[in-house]
Amino acid sequence: MKARIHVTLKNGVLDPQGKAIEHALSNMGFGGVDGARQGKYIELDLNETDKTKAEAAVDEMCRKLIANTVIENYSIELE
Amino acid sequence: MKARIHVTLKNGVLDPQGKAIEHALSNMGFGGVDGARQGKYIELDLNETDKTKAEAAVDEMCRKLIANTVIENYSIELE
Amino acid sequence: MTNVNDVKITPELVKEHGLTVEEYERIKGALGREPNITELGIYSVMWSEHCSYKSSRVHLKKLPTKAPWVICGPGENAGVIDIGDGQAAIFKMESHNHPSYIEPYQGAATGVGGILRDVFTMGARPVANMNALRFGEPSHPKTRHLVSGVVAGIGGYGNCVGVPTVGGETNFDPSYNGNILVNAMTVGIADQDKIFYSAAAGVGNPVVYVGSKTGRDGIHGATMASAEFTEDSEEKRPTVQVGDPFTEKLLIEACLELMATDAIIAIQDMGAAGLTSSSVEMASKGGVGFELNLDNVPQREENMTPYEMCLSESQERMLMVLKPGREAMAKAIFEKWELDFAVIGEITDTGKLTLTFKGETVGDMPIDSLVEDAPQYERPYNIPPKRETATVPAPTDLNKAVLDLIGGPNLSSRRWIWEQYDHMVMGDTIARPGGDAAVVRVHGTPKALAISTDVTPRYCYADPHEGGKQAVAETWRNITATGGLPLAITNCLNFGNPERPDIMGQFVGCLEGMGEACIALDYPIISGNVSLYNETNGSGILPTPAIGGVGVMKDSSKIATVSFKEAGDTILLIGE
Amino acid sequence: MKSAVIVFPGSNCDRDMAVAIEKVTGAKPLMVWHQETDFDKVDFIALPGGFSYGDYLRCGAMSARSTIMKEVVKRAEAGTPTLGVCNGFQVLTEAGVLPGALMRNANLHFVCRDVELSVETTDSIFTKSYTVGSPITVPVAHHDGNYFADSDTLDRLEGEGQVAFKYAADVNGAQRRIAGVLNKKKNILGMMPHPERMIEPALGGSDGRLLFQSVLESIG
Ligand SMILES: Nc1ncnc2c1ncn2[C@@H]1O[C@H](COP(=O)(O)OP(=O)(O)O)[C@@H](O)[C@H]1O
Numbered sequence: 008m009k010a011r012i013h014v015t016l017k018n019g020v021l022d023p024q025g026k027a028i029e030h031a032l033s034n035m036g037f038g039g040v041d042g043a044r045q046g047k048y049i050e051l052d053l054n055e056t057d058k059t060k061a062e063a064a065v066d067e068m069c070r071k072l073i074a075n076t077v078i079e080n081y082s083i084e085l086e
Numbered sequence: 087m088k089a090r091i092h093v094t095l096k097n098g099v100l101d102p103q104g105k106a107i108e109h110a111l112s113n114m115g116f117g118g119v120d121g122a123r124q125g126k127y128i129e130l131d132l133n134e135t136d137k138t139k140a141e142a143a144v145d146e147m148c149r150k151l152i153a154n155t156v157i158e159n160y161s162i163e164l165e
Numbered sequence: 166m167t168n169v170n171d172v173k174i175t176p177e178l179v180k181e182h183g184l185t186v187e188e189y190e191r192i193k194g195a196l197g198r199e200p201n202i203t204e205l206g207i208y209s210v211m212w213s214e215h216c217s218y219k220s221s222r223v224h225l226k227k228l229p230t231k232a233p234w235v236i237c238g239p240g241e242n243a244g245v246i247d248i249g250d251g252q253a254a255i256f257k258m259e260s261h262n263h264p265s266y267i268e269p270y271q272g273a274a275t276g277v278g279g280i281l282r283d284v285f286t287m288g289a290r291p292v293a294n295m296n297a298l299r300f301g302e303p304s305h306p307k308t309r310h311l312v313s314g315v316v317a318g319i320g321g322y323g324n325c326v327g328v329p330t331v332g333g334e335t336n337f338d339p340s341y342n343g344n345i346l347v348n349a350m351t352v353g354i355a356d357q358d359k360i361f362y363s364a365a366a367g368v369g370n371p372v373v374y375v376g377s378k379t380g381r382d383g384i385h386g387a388t389m390a391s392a393e394f395t396e397d398s399e400e401k402r403p404t405v406q407v408g409d410p411f412t413e414k415l416l417i418e419a420c421l422e423l424m425a426t427d428a429i430i431a432i433q434d435m436g437a438a439g440l441t442s443s444s445v446e447m448a449s450k451g452g453v454g455f456e457l458n459l460d461n462v463p464q465r466e467e468n469m470t471p472y473e474m475c476l477s478e479s480q481e482r483m484l485m486v487l488k489p490g491r492e493a494m495a496k497a498i499f500e501k502w503e504l505d506f507a508v509i510g511e512i513t514d515t516g517k518l519t520l521t522f523k524g525e526t527v528g529d530m531p532i533d534s535l536v537e538d539a540p541q542y543e544r545p546y547n548i549p550p551k552r553e554t555a556t557v558p559a560p561t562d563l564n565k566a567v568l569d570l571i572g573g574p575n576l577s578s579r580r581w582i583w584e585q586y587d588h589m590v591m592g593d594t595i596a597r598p599g600g601d602a603a604v605v606r607v608h609g610t611p612k613a614l615a616i617s618t619d620v621t622p623r624y625c626y627a628d629p630h631e632g633g634k635q636a637v638a639e640t641w642r643n644i645t646a647t648g649g650l651p652l653a654i655t656n657c658l659n660f661g662n663p664e665r666p667d668i669m670g671q672f673v674g675c676l677e678g679m680g681e682a683c684i685a686l687d688y689p690i691i692s693g694n695v696s697l698y699n700e701t702n703g704s705g706i707l708p709t710p711a712i713g714g715v716g717v718m719k720d721s722s723k724i725a726t727v728s729f730k731e732a733g734d735t736i737l738l739i740g741e
Numbered sequence: 742m743k744s745a746v747i748v749f750p751g752s753n754c755d756r757d758m759a760v761a762i763e764k765v766t767g768a769k770p771l772m773v774w775h776q777e778t779d780f781d782k783v784d785f786i787a788l789p790g791g792f793s794y795g796d797y798l799r800c801g802a803m804s805a806r807s808t809i810m811k812e813v814v815k816r817a818e819a820g821t822p823t824l825g826v827c828n829g830f831q832v833l834t835e836a837g838v839l840p841g842a843l844m845r846n847a848n849l850h851f852v853c854r855d856v857e858l859s860v861e862t863t864d865s866i867f868t869k870s871y872t873v874g875s876p877i878t879v880p881v882a883h884h885d886g887n888y889f890a891d892s893d894t895l896d897r898l899e900g901e902g903q904v905a906f907k908y909a910a911d912v913n914g915a916q917r918r919i920a921g922v923l924n925k926k927k928n929i930l931g932m933m934p935h936p937e938r939m940i941e942p943a944l945g946g947s948d949g950r951l952l953f954q955s956v957l958e959s960i961g
Contacts (some may be wrong), residue, residue: 023122025128032150042130047125051121052119
């Protein structure tokens with residue numbers, strides 16, 4: 008089973024990387040970009056086959072390591 | 087309109103971050119993770135309303151700035 | 166032979182491997198048969214300009230390389246000098262020009278990684294990094310991207326590994342628009358009785374692979390580094406290597422830990438052309454053969470072929486020959502540092518490189534034919550006549566002239582660059598970037614090393630001989646200005662296409678000038694690197710023989726620094 | 742005074758920290774490898790700078806979950822004076838011992854230079870030898886030193902004297918220019934600048950030395 012995890016900055020947390028992208032795009036002449044946010048995208052290959060168990064395990068991995076919940080949110084998709 | 091962009095390493099390109107995540111998870115006692123890969127996830131707010139035009143513009147942004155096509159692939163979703 | 170080698174060798178394939186028709190005939194002569202694809206790949210990298218120095222070797226032989234304090238001159242991974250008290254400084258400079266143009270961050274980063282390995286392979290703890298950079302004109306559309314990527318890459322790697330980047334130089338000139346130069350230098354310190362060399366010895370001794378796993382990175386990187394660029398080369402060769410400085414840091418610590426024991430007979434890093442060049446060079450230096458079982462090579466990707474394993478340029482790997490019976494102890498050290506460790510072969514008395522894979526022989530080549538009998542060319546050259554000095558009218562407004570000069574790209578402050586490098590880690594940097602030479606203390610002693618990189622390419626263009634002399638002399642002056650005694654230099658010779666007599670003439674001229682200065686100053690060349698074919702669509706770079714000088718200071722408290730100290734102090738001008 | 746320096750894979754200021762501690766306290770610290778579960782009783786624990794685990798995922802994230810950190814956190818929370826510098830600060834926030842998080846520098850560049858700091862409180866074992874109002878100079882060398890916490894937390898830190906140092910001018914985008922923070926009990930300090938790099942004039946100054954001296958004087 009594969010887990011696709013998105014880790015994004017919480018609202019209200021300043022995002023230097025996103026700001027830099029926005030800035031660079033506008034410097035390069037790309038108009039019309041009102042905002043940019045950068046997060047992480049992580050894929051895990053799991054050998055668990057039970058979806059509920061996998062979900063619980065990945066959730067714990069996110070809370071304990073993959074995301075820093077002081078500043079980040081995460082979301083998990085399994086397939 | 088919003089663009090959601092995933093930037094991932096091409097197949098075969100070394101992914102030190104993914105490797106380190108895999109390693110850390112296993113050290114922390116999470117078994118059953120056979121592989122981990124880390125990519126970037128970027129959201130752009132666009133003021134373009136035409137989907138075709140937006141797609142073309144974002145594609146160009148990806149090629150020119152957001153992804154490094156020597157080592158990375160990217161994919162775009164618009165909504 | 167297995168079907169992995171079942172590829173018909175066509176003239177096109179030979180050409181794609183950068184080999185001429187004559188060179189291919191020579192391979193057939195050496196083998197007494199047609200090579201298979203794995204062997205063709207191996208000959209192509211070993212005979213590439215990058216590995217074989219086929220255009221430059223005859224001239225490099227003429228350089229002065231000896232002095233009583235030289236412990237090891239050119240030929241090993243890096244040069245070694247005596248700095249007193251049983252200690253040695255080990256250093257070298259190397260180019261990573263082409264990869265940095267294609268992927269500036271990773272190209273520059275892996276350049277730093279490679280030169281660090283060259284130095285700690287010999288038993289030294291790296292204590293300082295330097296870099297010499299040349300970019301195109303600031304207004305060129307690519308320059309900004311290249312500068313920021315290269316600087317970030319050098320910092321990204323050096324900072325993470327924890328070796329201070331203490332200085333360097335940066336120039337801009339239109340001749341580098343399509344061929345930037347990224348030259349990196351590392352200086353390390355070792356005890357003289359703990360220096361490691363690459364000559365393999367002892368039939369039956371185990372050949373051991375350590376570090377990262379092998380992937381399909383940079384296959385053909387070494388041949389790429391010797392081929393002239395064409396506009397579409399960015400498209401054609403997507404395989405650049407990605408560096409992992411974290412693994413390199415672990416590799417440094419693990420290697421130094423193993424080196425403190427007596428287990429290692431020979432060691433060599435896997436640089437350009439990876440496993441192939443390291444094993445061939447170790448065997449050649451020791452006059453022995455190597456038999457490698459490719460099944461045992463730690464692999465990151467599935468279904469890798471012998472060709473790919475032999476040519477991969479995956480980073481952060483080393484090859485060693487151990488004393489028999491020390492494998493388990495060595496393995497424990499590498500496992501502690503969470504690195505791969507595998508016995509992949511043994512030394513033989515056949516004088517051949519023999520490769521097996523899945524129980525079959527997939528390559529069998531005489532070592533001599535790969536190294537000593539590699540082609541060497543005496544390319545025709547014309548040393549260009551001295552160019553006329555231009556006459557420049559005296560400026561009417563001197564204030565403005567000064568402002569224009571110091572505001573120009575070649576003289577403006579480099580602070581933006583060196584502030585991105587950790588130049589203080591290790592706690593011994595006593596002259597930081599911004600002065601003449603950088604000075605780092607030899608940890609725990611009153612001594613210090615002074616280090617400087619210099620060359621003025623437009624001088625070399627105007628008059629190769631004088632330009633070569635000047636570059637050597639400038640490092641000498643920079644070192645003496647800090648209070649150091651200059652001892653030896655390394656170099657990185659960056660030129661255009663050597664098949665053009667004018668370029669070859671620049672090369673020969675610069676080399677003669679360098680040699681003359683070295684002799685006059687008792688300042689030998691102990692290591693170096695050549696990067697040719699820095700040329701896009703027939704237009705070459707300015708001749709750029711970058712020099713890295715190292716000197717020693719017995720008492721680092723006597724250091725002289727550039728800043729004016731106090732109002733009222735007298736200012737003196739000395740020299741001609 | 743007995744000290745310990747915790748060493749993670751990828752730490753690279755561990756030796757610098759040990760040298761500084763030895764120069765100031767006269768005693769060589771114990772070097773403790775991240776895989777250990779326990780170590781001798783010490784009076785002072787230091788988490789050095791570097792790129793533990795390559796700074797992959799997030800700086801300090803993986804080290805904060807290493808075996809030794811369970812013991813470090815336990816002792817720190819029980820009162821052992823604990824200092825985290827640079828990567829060590831990141832590890833302490835990731836371990837949840839100090840509030841907030843350290844994000845990528847606002848201009849995205851690594852920054853290595855001397856910076857001026859104001860000492861915000863002398864009410865701690867780390868800062869008692871300094872004087873509020875006299876700025877000190879200490880170098881920074883980091884890519885992720887942009888301190889973030891929500892505004893309630895920031896107010897609380899400032900209100901309760903938990904901000905130890907501030908940058909005199911913006912360096913990395915840190916909220917309220919915070920360079921170092923203390924826990925509530927003020928026995929744990931995390932800071933981005935490197936006091937261990939400023940312990941003798943040959944290295945550019947001695948302003949960092951006072952920090953170690955403060956600890957030494959408090960402990961004896
Ligand atoms: N790429 C670089 N990396 C690190 N330091 C650099 C780099 N380029 C320039 N510097 C530093 O900036 C200072 C000025 O450089 P430069 O103008 O080339 O010096 P000079 O002309 O005196 O040799 C030197 O101290 C040098 O070490």
